[in-house]
Amino acid sequence: MVFEVLEYDFMQRALLSGTTIAVLCSVVGMFLVLRRYSLFGDAIAHSSFGGVALGLFMGIYPLWMAYVVSIISAVLITRIREKFDVSGDAAIAVMLSSGIAVALVIIGLAGGFSIDIFSFLFGSILLVSAHDTILVLAMTGSILLVILALFRQILYSTFDEKQAKVSGIHVERINYLVVFMAGLTVVTAIQLVGVLLISALFVIPNVTAMMLGRGFQSTIIISIVISISSVIAGIMLSYSLNIAPAGSIVLLSICMLGASMAAKSTGLFARR
Amino acid sequence: MPRPIEVSNLSVGYAGVPALENVSFAVDQGEFLGIIGPNGAGKSTLFACMLGLNTQYTGTVRIFGQDIHRSRSPLRKIGYVPQMVHFERNFPITVREVIRLGMWHGVQEERVDEVMRELWIHELADRRIGELSGGQQQRVFIAKAIVNDPQLLILDEPVTGIDQPSMNLFYGILKDLNSNHGITIAWSSHDLDTINMMSSHVVCLNRTLHFHGAAKAFFSDEKLVQIMCKCTDPSECTDHKCDVAEPPPIRNEAS
Ligand SMILES: Nc1ncnc2c1ncn2[C@@H]1O[C@H](COP(=O)(O)OP(=O)(O)OP(=O)(O)O)[C@@H](O)[C@H]1O
Numbered sequence: 001m002v003f004e005v006l007e008y009d010f011m012q013r014a015l016l017s018g019t020t021i022a023v024l025c026s027v028v029g030m031f032l033v034l035r036r037y038s039l040f041g042d043a044i045a046h047s048s049f050g051g052v053a054l055g056l057f058m059g060i061y062p063l064w065m066a067y068v069v070s071i072i073s074a075v076l077i078t079r080i081r082e083k084f085d086v087s088g089d090a091a092i093a094v095m096l097s098s099g100i101a102v103a104l105v106i107i108g109l110a111g112g113f114s115i116d117i118f119s120f121l122f123g124s125i126l127l128v129s130a131h132d133t134i135l136v137l138a139m140t141g142s143i144l145l146v147i148l149a150l151f152r153q154i155l156y157s158t159f160d161e162k163q164a165k166v167s168g169i170h171v172e173r174i175n176y177l178v179v180f181m182a183g184l185t186v187v188t189a190i191q192l193v194g195v196l197l198i199s200a201l202f203v204i205p206n207v208t209a210m211m212l213g214r215g216f217q218s219t220i221i222i223s224i225v226i227s228i229s230s231v232i233a234g235i236m237l238s239y240s241l242n243i244a245p246a247g248s249i250v251l252l253s254i255c256m257l258g259a260s261m262a263a264k265s266t267g268l269f270a271r272r
Numbered sequence: 273m274p275r276p277i278e279v280s281n282l283s284v285g286y287a288g289v290p291a292l293e294n295v296s297f298a299v300d301q302g303e304f305l306g307i308i309g310p311n312g313a314g315k316s317t318l319f320a321c322m323l324g325l326n327t328q329y330t331g332t333v334r335i336f337g338q339d340i341h342r343s344r345s346p347l348r349k350i351g352y353v354p355q356m357v358h359f360e361r362n363f364p365i366t367v368r369e370v371i372r373l374g375m376w377h378g379v380q381e382e383r384v385d386e387v388m389r390e391l392w393i394h395e396l397a398d399r400r401i402g403e404l405s406g407g408q409q410q411r412v413f414i415a416k417a418i419v420n421d422p423q424l425l426i427l428d429e430p431v432t433g434i435d436q437p438s439m440n441l442f443y444g445i446l447k448d449l450n451s452n453h454g455i456t457i458a459w460s461s462h463d464l465d466t467i468n469m470m471s472s473h474v475v476c477l478n479r480t481l482h483f484h485g486a487a488k489a490f491f492s493d494e495k496l497v498q499i500m501c502k503c504t505d506p507s508e509c510t511d512h513k514c515d516v517a518e519p520p521p522i523r524n525e526a527s
């Protein structure tokens with residue numbers, strides 16, 4: 001039964017774009033978590049929801065509008081932090097609520113939308129089109145290429161800004177690049193888990209992997225494996241049980257986190 | 273070959289409060305410069321200016337002949353070990369991976385291994401950096417600073433919180449880098465005895481430059497040592513060995 005499902009086009013598209021998004025969120029999320037930006041994804045996602053509403057209202061493809069808004073707010077959060085000495089979590093809280101507020105006002109002005117808006121809130125991976133899949137692949141490919149090319153610079157400025165600066169790295173530029181890529185990643189991932197569960201994809205696999213892995217390389221590989229397996233299993237499970245994929249994906253990754261916490265506290269994994 | 277460090281008329285303030293005023297000195301190739309001065313004297317600030325971290329200053333700072341304010345290229349010749357390294361304790365990164373970060377032109381694993389053996393940390397290569405003791409971490413950061421074969425090594429109070437055996441190992445390494453590899457070293461410390469033992473030259477700071485010259489000249493002058501380093505601020509003088517109200521005139525022997 002499980003394998004018959006794989007013959008459906010929609011399922012192939014869902015699994016392909018789902019695993020691609022999983023890899024992207026693991027990698028980008030790792031840098032966010034290590035920079036203590038765990039809720040950044042949430043803030044961007046919520047504000048890009050304002051962009052989705054705006055797009056629907058103006059009759060523009062909502063994801064394009066979401067990309068624009070998410071990049072603007074990603075850069076804005078960073079600016080606010082830098083210029084006004086507002087703490088990161090406060091800047092994030094402001095962004096988070098303003099996005100939803102904007103969306104609510106627009107939805108109200110438009111007299112409500114069709115069911116569309118829910119697919120953005122909770123994801124719609126089983127409904128992705130071929131066009132969406134190509135967009136996901138292209139976006140993921142380009143972001144991962146950039147990260148690979150600038151890997152040392154990004155890792156170094158994440159690890160210690162000051163020493164990175166002294167070694168001649170343009171840390172400010174790298175910081176903006178990271179939030180810019182995070183903005184793109186969030187909107188790309190909205191299709192998989194929706195606005196409300198984005199940060200789960202960014203944070204949970206990485207927190208789990210950080211408990212199991214030792215070095216950066218091994219940790220990121222573990223995170224990708226965890227992320228991909230929860231996405232694949234989550235999508236299959238959601239289809240056979242007829243539940244929302246976002247819910248089953250995130251719940252599965254939380255189970256893995258719980259399992260590794262339990263394993264760790266019973267001393268099953270000794271890192272040394 | 274231009275001098276590794278040339279500081280002239282350097283003044284720095286934070287929000288209008290001066291931290292350094294009109295400091296000038298120069299360091300020649302191969303020198304081992306100890307920078308001393310009480311807490312808040314401006315030692316870290318001076319390093320920050322040399323490293324291009326602080327650009328809000330007047331005067332000029334030249335590193336290997338180039339104005340660090342204008343060009344960042346001399347940074348490639350510098351290895352730097354900060355006073356405190358702030359990183360996430362649970363950052364998933366191994367000792368080897370940290371040292372690799374120091375190599376800006378492609379990673380050569382043999383060089384990484386070599387540096388780890390020199391600093392006696394090769395057995396820690398695959399451990400997570402956050403799991404190491406303070407002294408072990410310090411050695412890792414020194415390894416990262418020298419893996420690129422820098423010509424100038426800058427260390428800001430490198431031995432704070434390190435036990436005696438590690439400290440001796442560390443001093444041995446610095447001495448070796450300086451005398452056998454010809455690396456110019458500038459370091460700060462509150463430990464006058466080791467400054468005396470290690471350094472060829474001394475800079476004594478307390479907002480202004482109070483002394484710059486050979487370490488011998490500085491330490492042979494008992495009175496100078498006392499005034500400069502024990503009671504730089506007469507109001508904080510507790511042992512009353514000196515009764516100076518005014519700081520003595522600047523003695524600048526070397527430059
Ligand atoms: N970022 C900053 N903002 C404001 N003032 C600062 C800053 N950094 C240093 N200062 C001030 O500048 C002066 C010099 O500080 P600095 O850190 O250079 O001293 P230091 O000699 O390194 O001291 P220590 O021995 O404690 O490391 C101090 O009075 C300090 O309060």
Ligand SMILES: [Mg+2]
Pocket residue numbers: 315316317355428
């Ligand atoms: Mg200091």
